[in-house]
Amino acid sequence: MVSFIKLGIFEREAKTPALNTRQLALLLCGLDPELKTQEIPTEMEKPYNIYYRHIGKWMNTSGLFRGGNSSLHDADKMFALAYPMIDDDLTPQPIKDRCLRAVAIIASKNNGKETLLRLGGEELSIKGAELSKNQRGMHRKEDERANTDILLGLLVKLLAKKVGHSYGTIEKPQISTIYNELCKLADEEGIPLTGLSKSTIYAKIRNSISSITYLINYIK
Incomplete structure (x- = not known):
């Protein structure tokens, strides 16, 4: 427990x-x-x-x-x-x-x-x-979303670990930097961010990191 x-x-x-x-x-x-x-x-x-x-x-x-x-x-x-x-x-x-x-x-x-x-x-x-x-059966969709959150959290932490500096640390990724870089990349690639407001992206990243933290504590 x-x-x-x-x-x-x-x-x-x-x-x-x-x-x-x-x-x-x-x-x-x-x-x-x-x-x-x-x-x-x-x-x-x-x-x-x-x-x-x-x-x-x-x-x-x-x-x-x-x-x-x-x-x-x-x-x-x-x-x-x-x-x-x-x-x-x-x-x-x-x-x-x-x-x-x-x-x-x-x-x-x-x-x-x-x-x-x-x-x-x-x-x-x-x-x-x-x-x-x-x-x-009703839990299947929620499980899929939880797995997506875990995957996103791992990718964010991996980015912070590999790049570091303004991206923060693996323990505390810098969400603002990641958000700004995502917007730049989307603009360069011509990818519309319709439906992905700043607050939505911030919330998604925060929730994904929270899911990883929970997993780590659960395993311990």
């Missing part, structure tokens, strides 16, 4: 028994759930505000939560509600996995279908039914 203190921030947060609206919105954005509002990076303010507003709206509509946005709520219900809101680029893999697991947990309980329907509508209810029928 991996020591709790050696886990990455998102692996630790995936184990939390309860969280509030702000913390869930930050996690979906790939940010530290304890960040103060004024500390949120400028490029992440819009995604955060969208998540915060819609999480609160869905919670109120469901009728399954007591207390407001600042109150702590059951993690299974919160993460299950967040499943339809996952962003492939921004949301860290441990949080994606936790959301999926929350849907499966609720789906396996009495009245699980009704609960999921109230949390996220028909889409979430259907996902719960699918998981109940074939949990292994």
Whole structure:
């Protein structure tokens, strides 16, 4: 069993028994759930505000939560509600996995279908039914994404190790340098970066490095 203190921030947060609206919105954005509002990076303010507003709206509509946005709520219900809101680029893999697991947990309980329907509508209810029928099959896509994150993390660390200097170190690759060089390369090769904003690329690289850190600690 991996020591709790050696886990990455998102692996630790995936184990939390309860969280509030702000913390869930930050996690979906790939940010530290304890960040103060004024500390949120400028490029992440819009995604955060969208998540915060819609999480609160869905919670109120469901009728399954007591207390407001600042109150702590059951993690299974919160993460299950967040499943339809996952962003492939921004949301860290441990949080994606936790959301999926929350849907499966609720789906396996009495009245699980009704609960999921109230949390996220028909889409979430259907996902719960699918998981109940074939949990292994539903995990395949998430496993593929996790493997892609690991591969990207290894490539980033390899680049930092081989080049060094402004690229950082294998322990701490310099994301800003890698981003700038990627943009230059794309421009030189005439490759459009449509859909790959700065915040998306930064989040992808951060998440991939986090996946490697988790793997290393897990092996230990």
